[in-house]
Amino acid sequence: MTGTDPITFQSLIDWIEHRLTDAEMREVEDRLAMLSPQTQATMDWLRAFSEARSRVKIEQPAGNLHAVLLNQFQPTVAQRILQRVTALLTFDSAQQPALAGVRSVELRARQIVYDCDLIEVAINVRPSRQSDRLDINGQVFPHTSAAASDLVVHLFRGTELADISLTNDFGEFSFTAVPSGSHRLVLIAEDNQIELEAFDLPLSATG
Amino acid sequence: MAISSSDWDLITACRAGHETAWEELVTRYERLPFSIALSYGLSRDDAADVTQTAFLALFRSLTGLSEDTRLSAWLATVAHRQTRRILQRGRHEHPDTLDLIDERLSSIGPSGSNPMERWELVEWVHYGLESLSERCRRLLRALYFDPSEPSYMEVADRLVLPVGSIGPNRARCLEQLRQILQNRS
Numbered sequence: 001m002t003g004t005d006p007i008t009f010q011s012l013i014d015w016i017e018h019r020l021t022d023a024e025m026r027e028v029e030d031r032l033a034m035l036s037p038q039t040q041a042t043m044d045w046l047r048a049f050s051e052a053r054s055r056v057k058i059e060q061p062a063g064n065l066h067a068v069l070l071n072q073f074q075p076t077v078a079q080r081i082l083q084r085v086t087a088l089l090t091f092d093s094a095q096q097p098a099l100a101g102v103r104s105v106e107l108r109a110r111q112i113v114y115d116c117d118l119i120e121v122a123i124n125v126r127p128s129r130q131s132d133r134l135d136i137n138g139q140v141f142p143h144t145s146a147a148a149s150d151l152v153v154h155l156f157r158g159t160e161l162a163d164i165s166l167t168n169d170f171g172e173f174s175f176t177a178v179p180s181g182s183h184r185l186v187l188i189a190e191d192n193q194i195e196l197e198a199f200d201l202p203l204s205a206t207g
Numbered sequence: 208m209a210i211s212s213s214d215w216d217l218i219t220a221c222r223a224g225h226e227t228a229w230e231e232l233v234t235r236y237e238r239l240p241f242s243i244a245l246s247y248g249l250s251r252d253d254a255a256d257v258t259q260t261a262f263l264a265l266f267r268s269l270t271g272l273s274e275d276t277r278l279s280a281w282l283a284t285v286a287h288r289q290t291r292r293i294l295q296r297g298r299h300e301h302p303d304t305l306d307l308i309d310e311r312l313s314s315i316g317p318s319g320s321n322p323m324e325r326w327e328l329v330e331w332v333h334y335g336l337e338s339l340s341e342r343c344r345r346l347l348r349a350l351y352f353d354p355s356e357p358s359y360m361e362v363a364d365r366l367v368l369p370v371g372s373i374g375p376n377r378a379r380c381l382e383q384l385r386q387i388l389q390n391r392s
Contacts, residue, residue, distance in 0.1 A: 010378040045385050049332075056329045057245040058336065058352040061237055065255045069233045069262045075224035082270045152264045152285075154271070161276065164284045166264055168292065188268050 006031040009042070016046050082193040087116035089197050114196045118143060118189070121196060133177040134201055140171035140187070152188040157181050214278040221269050232278075233262065239279065239333045240286030243326045247290050257289040279337075283330035290326070335388045343380035350377055 007015075007028055014020050015028040035043065091113040110125040123138040136155070140148045148171025155163040155175050162183075165173040178201060185196040212220075212231065220228030240261035244254035264285050265278075272281070323331070336344050349362045350373075363370040 009382060010374060013378055013381060014374070042385065045389070046381070049381070049384070052328045052332055053351045055246070055325055056242065056332060057354070058238060058242045058329065058332055058348065059245055059354065061241040061255060061258055062251070065241075065258060066233065066237060068259060069237060070226075070230055072259070072262055072266050073221070073226055073229040074266075075226060078221050078229075078266070078269055079224045080270065150260075150263070150267075152268050152271075154268075161281070164264075164281065165288055166260065166285065166292075186271065188271050193271050 006034050007039070012039075012043055013046060016043070016050050080191055082188070083191055085116050085118060085192050085194045087114035087119065087121060087194055087196045089113070089199070090115045092199070112199055116194060118146070118192060118194060119148075119187070121185070121187070123185075123199075125201065128177050131177050133179050136175040136178055138173050138185075140167055140173070142171070146190060154186040154188070156184040156186065215274050218269060218272055218278070229266075232265075235337060236278070236282055237262075239282050239330065240289070242333065243283060243286040243329045244290045244293075246325050246329050247294065249290060249293060253293050257286050257293065260289045261285045279330055279334050283326055283333075287324075287326035331388065334391065335384045338387045339380065339383055343376075343383055346373075346376055347380050347384065 011020070011024075011028055015025060018025075020028065032043075089112065091111065093109075093111040108127060112123040112125065114121040114123075120141040120143065121138055122141070123136060126135050126137075127133075128135045138153070140151060142148050149167055149169045151167040151171070151173075153165045153167065153173045154161055155165070155178070157179070158181065162178070163175050165175055167173045180201045182198050182200050184198040187194040187196075212228075214232075214235075217228045217232050217235075221232065237258060240258040241254045244257040245251070249257065261282050265282060272278075336347060339347065345366060346362070346368075349357060349365060357365065359373045360370055362368075363373055368376065
């Protein structure tokens, strides 16, 4: 707020929150046109905050949940050193020759498969229905008796962490509306950090 | 761990097996996944499940996180995905409530399709509140995020403040919040 502004910060808040009398509301509205650009920006922020708080809840969970969360910590497990494993590309449909007579429109999905001693990961890439981006659906198949569920799957775009997913009971995970670029998946599974070789996603999922 | 420990300090301490660091992370962030789930209309029980899953994923990923990981955004992303999964499961299990679930699913949207999805708003507000002084945090939570919508009188009573100071304190705390969030962006 500047010293020349005709409305105090507090009055602006009260106005936005409808805490003023009708006469006070009109008084503020009459002076809105005289606001400095700085105060105008402040008012825009207050409105954005007011809109945000009407759309979201910020609440404290029950105390018993707090105790459950604390119990998730196991010091010996936290100190473990993850073994890094690289899963290699074993199949990419984009690198296969097109079948004679098959129209390209039918090849919109791209399949990619990675493999290592611990797991096989099958990935399908399709154009996203809701945007010009791509949807990635994957499934983890353990080679051992280890569970496929609740693995943490990190999607990196270049070196930046772009998204995170968790595998469901069937080992499935997904990412939606992924932009084109070079991507890499990293899975955290028990004592292992499994890194898949990077793959490029052009705008067309067919490669 | 000191109250002012950074997220990275806490993650590093957790990796060394310090339970107090984990406790601080939980205290700092337990509202975030819980609130994201609630903001999409999940029950408190389902929101608790989302929160448990988010922290379990965090625990499992501790070793894999890097110093530039924004923990707040990391947890929010996991919570958002878990919320979506529960909503999709509800679509199969409760077809009689399809309209309501579809409305919630459409509001969750694909990540990145909208400049500020609801889960991102929760993360934005949560970050701002957590960055405030304890006094301001308690006041703004009571004024704007308490589901019982207490009056100024009730807030003053709860926080042991003169009722006449609530308005000016609210203005000062909102100004702090504005500066924190604008500096972040």
